[in-house]
Amino acid sequence: MNDGGGSPDAPRSPQEDAALQWDLFTKHHAKDGEWWGTWTTYDYMGDVKDSTIAAVSLQPDAELTSVTHTHKILTASTSSDCETCFDSSQVTTLPTIATYTPETLGKRHRLGAVGMVVGPSLLPKSGIMSTELTLKHGDGRVRVTFQHAPVWERGIEPGSCPPQGLKLFRAMVSKEKLRPTTSEEDSSREGKFQGPPTVDEEKTNPPTPGNPKFFRPVPPFKWHAKWAGTSWTWGPTTGDRGWAIQEVDDADAWHGRPMGDSGQQWSMRFPGGVMIQCPKLVVGGIAGLCRIAWMPEDEGEVGTIEDGNRAKLLRLEASVLALEPIISDEDENMMVGFYPPSLGSLRCDVLEKVGELEGASLEERERAAEGFVWSSADEEGAKALTYEDSGTESASAQAKTRVAKKPPSDDEELTKKIAADPRNALDF
Numbered sequence: 001m002n003d004g005g006g007s008p009d010a011p012r013s014p015q016e017d018a019a020l021q022w023d024l025f026t027k028h029h030a031k032d033g034e035w036w037g038t039w040t041t042y043d044y045m046g047d048v049k050d051s052t053i054a055a056v057s058l059q060p061d062a063e064l065t066s067v068t069h070t071h072k073i074l075t076a077s078t079s080s081d082c083e084t085c086f087d088s089s090q091v092t093t094l095p096t097i098a099t100y101t102p103e104t105l106g107k108r109h110r111l112g113a114v115g116m117v118v119g120p121s122l123l124p125k126s127g128i129m130s131t132e133l134t135l136k137h138g139d140g141r142v143r144v145t146f147q148h149a150p151v152w153e154r155g156i157e158p159g160s161c162p163p164q165g166l167k168l169f170r171a172m173v174s175k176e177k178l179r180p181t182t183s184e185e186d187s188s189r190e191g192k193f194q195g196p197p198t199v200d201e202e203k204t205n206p207p208t209p210g211n212p213k214f215f216r217p218v219p220p221f222k223w224h225a226k227w228a229g230t231s232w233t234w235g236p237t238t239g240d241r242g243w244a245i246q247e248v249d250d251a252d253a254w255h256g257r258p259m260g261d262s263g264q265q266w267s268m269r270f271p272g273g274v275m276i277q278c279p280k281l282v283v284g285g286i287a288g289l290c291r292i293a294w295m296p297e298d299e300g301e302v303g304t305i306e307d308g309n310r311a312k313l314l315r316l317e318a319s320v321l322a323l324e325p326i327i328s329d330e331d332e333n334m335m336v337g338f339y340p341p342s343l344g345s346l347r348c349d350v351l352e353k354v355g356e357l358e359g360a361s362l363e364e365r366e367r368a369a370e371g372f373v374w375s376s377a378d379e380e381g382a383k384a385l386t387y388e389d390s391g392t393e394s395a396s397a398q399a400k401t402r403v404a405k406k407p408p409s410d411d412e413e414l415t416k417k418i419a420a421d422p423r424n425a426l427d428f
Contacts, residue, residue: 017106017239018106021106021109022102024111024113025100026067028114028136029058029136030059030060030067031058033178033180034056034181034182035055035057035177036053036196036197037175038174039052040173041172053074055195056143057181065101065102066100072092073091073092073094074090074091075090075091075092093182110318110343110346112346113230113350114136114348115232115314117134119341120341120343121340127150128147128148128149129166130146131145131147131148131320135348137212137312138207140211141177142292143173146171147172148279148281148322149166151164151166162335162338163323167280168266171268175196175214175272175274177196177197179195202216211297212272212294214272215272216273216298217271218271218298222273222311223255227245227247227352227354228352229245230349230350230351231348231350232347233345233346235346248349254293255275255313264281265277266279276293277290282320284324288320288321290318292316294314294315295311295314296314297309297312298311299311299353311353312350313349313351315347315349315351316348317345317348319344320341320342320343321341321343322342323338324338325337
């Protein structure tokens, strides 16, 4: 199993850390090619607001000492129906976004195994906080950008005081495939244009083992299995560390809870085994968790080229901090501004399916999929339900007229769930 390269351990020197980050960047993301995908933007309600076919180009130089970051947009295309005709397309290259070196990469990027986080950072003038998470597998990537905008409490005039929170207002998701580089003089051309991955492409040329399948049904229960592998973690004080995961426990299996661990989480699930989560509202003093989980491959079918291949699960989690006040040196009761948003921690898991959950019923899996961690306390509570029976009715009639006693209040239910697992807390 690919562990993403490298073997993180104790905190490194700044030079060693920069070299490790550069190695991960050039190994997994800065490739000789272009990451083409359909950039789909969703609003807070989950509705599609925009869709653009575009590419991220992270072109390394011959010596791997610098990487040039550009974006390319498909501005026009014409499709033909006959097999002997050619499609035509026009690609526009936008101005260079940045040029990275081992010394400058760490200013906005942080990598761990096959995952990469860019930001959080503030967009000029608007004050919008942008956080980008990317997972790479084979010749494919899934990239998501969360954007949180300043908000004020009801009744307070926006802009009359510093923002009191950052609320999610849109998210961009892109499933990307590595394609050959489009030359500058070839921006307008004829011939089959290799853009983002498509359904027809996967049907005609099924991806080989080790590469993702973007267009396939992934039933919810497939998320609930025994997963094992490696974990790469990073923190400002702990540095990079590597861990072996023998089995993901229930409390840590957030990929199986599409509604998130609390009522403060915004989430969406997409075809092809992709799920994203982020905080609905980011406030000062509380770290917000941005997450992406991806199942790029299923178990191989017997008798096919994929026979023996294990299902894969990749997870990336980044905690973000924002609206941390800067206190005046002269007056401790006066705030003079906010510190820039920062990355509090990173975790990237590379997992494989090693078996099915033992003793997990469909009801338990359904409960987990609703966002709650199923525990023995839930099971005992279910068994404790008693019924009021009519003494004169037959057994079959009693079964039809059983009335459950009044269940505990919502607060009692919530208290029990939080006691069993703190991740079930709905409020901070």
